[in-house]
Amino acid sequence: MCSGSFAKCLGITLIPLSIICVLCNILLFFPGGTSVENDHITVEVWYFGGLLGSGVLMIFPVMVFLGLKNNDCCGCCGNESCGRRFAMLTSILFAAVGVVGAGYSVIVSSVAINHGPLCLVEGEMWETPFSNGDYLSNNTLRASCLGPKNVVSWHLSLFAVLLVTGLFQMALCAVQMVNGLLGALCGDCCGYCEDSDGTA
Template sequence: MCTGKCSRCIAISLYPLAVISIICNIVLFFPDGDVKYAKDGHITEEVKYMGGLVGGGIMVLLPAFYIHLSGSQGCCGNRCGMFLSIAFAAVGVLGALYSFIVSVLGLHNGPLCKIGVFWETPFKTMEQNYLTDDKWWKLCTEPENIVQFNIGLFATLLATSSLQIILCAIQMINGLFGCLCGTCIDKGPL
């Protein structure tokens, strides 16, 4: 496969991953489908870092547009364009890495939830692993099913950011080959 076609495939794969990251991060602001938790500030701290929106979303989506252009014929589909795609892919790696780290922290610390009358993050200091032992989940009385909600969305962000890191790293290697060897785009009949 030539470097231009590889760039287009990578970019097309990055688009849905970025959209999924953005959607997951937005949904995390509304536990139990209610805006009252966001209004009252009862949102898990890692959600406020916006790893999926900024890191896995915007910081991956913008490079994906350029990477797509670098695989097309035209001003970006040349050696210089492929060289610049390395820098854009590096931005994508950094954004996806940010999303990955925030997701890991979100899973490790657990959700902010109501226990009795207080709002706290009960799993943050717990020695037992709440991810594998669901008997601890009933500690959180409000929002309903907040533990499953956070685990599902942060795990999705973790998976998408992992794929984004891999794809952007592949594009960095692909961009290097495209810079050194050219994009092998068919110029048509002369």
């Protein structure tokens, strides 16, 4: 497969992943599926890991990856023009932007999972009653969150999706960095050239 076509496949795969991250970040503004005051929303939600990191910043590599597609892959063989090679080299920089964006989302999600959600506890106080992820395997401790209803599972599941999706995005962008390097060194159709008569 040509490196441009492979980059397009990566770009297409990144689109639904970015949409998932944006939706998860939006849903986190409604803990437990309910509307609460802004100061009752977990602070890590305001870091916009899904919206900014895995969402907005991922737009740039996606657009570049989709634009690298070459309709006539084998037509570039023997072409001395450096245009396509430069484009593949440039894609490495945008893939790095994707790695940084997804990495930011992964870090925010990891911290949020470790800290736990902001919730209503005894005494009608809003606070984060957990520390160092001690609630992850302790259902009894989770009961210290009195509201909003199901806020712990809501927080944990959405940030877990952001974490896993961010890791997947990082992997795809890292693959494109390698693909872009190969495309820059070998050309768009490295190892796959045909003569004009159709013979290999």
